[in-house]
Amino acid sequence: MPKQTFFNLPEEKKEKLIETAIDEFSKQSFKNASINKIAENAGVAKGSLYQYFEDKKDLYKHIFDIAGSKKQEYLIGWMHQLQHLDFIEIIRELYVKGIEFALENPKLAALANHFIKESDVKFKEEIMGVGIEKSNLFFEELIENAKKNGEVSKEIDTKVGAYIITNLNTSIMDYTLNKMEYEDILKHKEMLLDNVDKMLFIIRNGFKS
Amino acid sequence: MPKQTFFNLPEEKKEKLIETAIDEFSKQSFKNASINKIAENAGVAKGSLYQYFEDKKDLYKHIFDIAGSKKQEYLIGWMHQLQHLDFIEIIRELYVKGIEFALENPKLAALANHFIKESDVKFKEEIMGVGIEKSNLFFEELIENAKKNGEVSKEIDTKVGAYIITNLNTSIMDYTLNKMEYEDILKHKEMLLDNVDKMLFIIRNGFKS
DNA sequence: TGACAATGTGACCATGTGGTCATATAATAA
DNA sequence: TTATTATATGACCACATGGTCACATTGTCA
Numbered sequence: 041m042p043k044q045t046f047f048n049l050p051e052e053k054k055e056k057l058i059e060t061a062i063d064e065f066s067k068q069s070f071k072n073a074s075i076n077k078i079a080e081n082a083g084v085a086k087g088s089l090y091q092y093f094e095d096k097k098d099l100y101k102h103i104f105d106i107a108g109s110k111k112q113e114y115l116i117g118w119m120h121q122l123q124h125l126d127f128i129e130i131i132r133e134l135y136v137k138g139i140e141f142a143l144e145n146p147k148l149a150a151l152a153n154h155f156i157k158e159s160d161v162k163f164k165e166e167i168m169g170v171g172i173e174k175s176n177l178f179f180e181e182l183i184e185n186a187k188k189n190g191e192v193s194k195e196i197d198t199k200v201g202a203y204i205i206t207n208l209n210t211s212i213m214d215y216t217l218n219k220m221e222y223e224d225i226l227k228h229k230e231m232l233l234d235n236v237d238k239m240l241f242i243i244r245n246g247f248k249s
Numbered sequence: 250m251p252k253q254t255f256f257n258l259p260e261e262k263k264e265k266l267i268e269t270a271i272d273e274f275s276k277q278s279f280k281n282a283s284i285n286k287i288a289e290n291a292g293v294a295k296g297s298l299y300q301y302f303e304d305k306k307d308l309y310k311h312i313f314d315i316a317g318s319k320k321q322e323y324l325i326g327w328m329h330q331l332q333h334l335d336f337i338e339i340i341r342e343l344y345v346k347g348i349e350f351a352l353e354n355p356k357l358a359a360l361a362n363h364f365i366k367e368s369d370v371k372f373k374e375e376i377m378g379v380g381i382e383k384s385n386l387f388f389e390e391l392i393e394n395a396k397k398n399g400e401v402s403k404e405i406d407t408k409v410g411a412y413i414i415t416n417l418n419t420s421i422m423d424y425t426l427n428k429m430e431y432e433d434i435l436k437h438k439e440m441l442l443d444n445v446d447k448m449l450f451i452i453r454n455g456f457k458s
Numbered sequence: 459t460g461a462c463a464a465t466g467t468g469a470c471c472a473t474g475t476g477g478t479c480a481t482a483t484a485a486t487a488a
Numbered sequence: 489t490t491a492t493t494a495t496a497t498g499a500c501c502a503c504a505t506g507g508t509c510a511c512a513t514t515g516t517c518a
Contacts, residue, residue: 045464096506159363243456471509
């Protein structure tokens with residue numbers, strides 16, 4: 041948690057700082073990101089940074105929380121209409137919303153992407169708390185429900201299914217972020233969505249002819 | 250390329266060095282790996298290291314090549330019997346061989362894993378050369394052939410299909426390496442193989458009931 | 459005005475980095 | 489033996505890191 045001093049700061053200064061930190065952490069992994077650069081680019085003395093945050097991890101955690109909130113905010117308006125969609129449609133929407141979020145908030149998406157690739161499991165747990173499991177659990181419930189509805193074959197292992205869906209989701213994200221630099225975004229989005237549909241066709245029907 | 254001096258070294262010294270470098274690069278990303286530690290742990294002066302290799306990247310490249318050769322070596326004896334297997338069986342074998350390789354050569358697998366997660370695309374190309382596309386191309390050809398045989402639905406997009414298969418492969422690897430620390434390997438292998446089959450069931454048939 | 463607290467600051471610290479180079483040592487050739 | 493070449497070495501370089509702290513500046517009450 042940031043210190044009280046940070047919250048007392050004028051809004052403008054807070055935002056500038058957060059913006060700068062997001063910028064750095066979206067370019068570098070936690071370890072390689074530089075407190076010095078954040079301080080410099082935010083136009084703040086390094087000493088001040090340590091008056092606002094306990095340490096580097098505290099700063100990162102706060103930035104990470106903000107990214108999480110932003111994404112949640114992004115999804116929340118859409119969550120309630122989820123009931124009218126079938127299994128594949130829900131997954132599609134999730135993938136699509138993810139892509140859209142990444143295109144609109146590339147830095148936040150890149151930040152999350154760096155975090156996912158982090159190999160230090162203890163560090164991950166420290167930052168995320170119990171939230172790690174949430175995404176997987178969501179998909180598991182989704183599959184369980186779809187099984188009851190008869191939309192999804194009962195022969196399928198729920199956990200493995202959720203694992204596949206999650207992994208393809210993160211790999212779409214990765215793909216999106218990497219391609220983003222090279223191509224014009226709009227054309228690119230079309231292509232991405234096209235690929236999502238092709239992917240979902242396979243997810244739904246499998247490779248079998 | 251290592252300098253001639255390196256190749257002139259007595260076998261034992263070369264191996265000790267390579268072993269040590271593999272150890273370091275399996276624990277850390279390229280950037281975070283430490284030349285100092287490699288020199289120290291190998292019992293060699295840092296100056297000597299720079300008499301053998303141009304720079305850090307040169308060392309890494311060489312280690313990476315070795316890892317590649319080892320894996321190729323591992324697969325080569327098995328590749329020829331590939332013709333007798335059907336589409337899903339080939340993929341299964343590939344996943345299984347990958348898991349086995351990772352369990353038998355955890356450091357090399359971890360090294361490769363770190364490389365895959367590397368975000369600097371230019372760096373990746375520099376290290377891998379044109380080889381990046383190879384894996385994807387292999388799967389694409391596999392799918393194309395299976396389409397001709399009628400094993401795989403013609404409605405499926407080959408590139409997207411290859412992408413899915415590749416990504417699940419790397420995510421299995423990731424999963425394997427992460428779980429490895431916690432559990433007894435043999436039990437763990439059983440579980441992994443079980444999960445591979447469950448995964449392939451979905452790959453083959455899709456989620457649809 | 460003066461007193462006290464809250465903020466801001468950057469020189470400084472210990473540690474680590476990849477890389478260099480003058481010099482010492484060993485091996486080889488004449 | 490001497491002269492020449494190949495190899496080994498670690499002090500040293502410039503730079504960067506996260507974090508600290510004594511001190512300066514500002515804001516807020518009385």
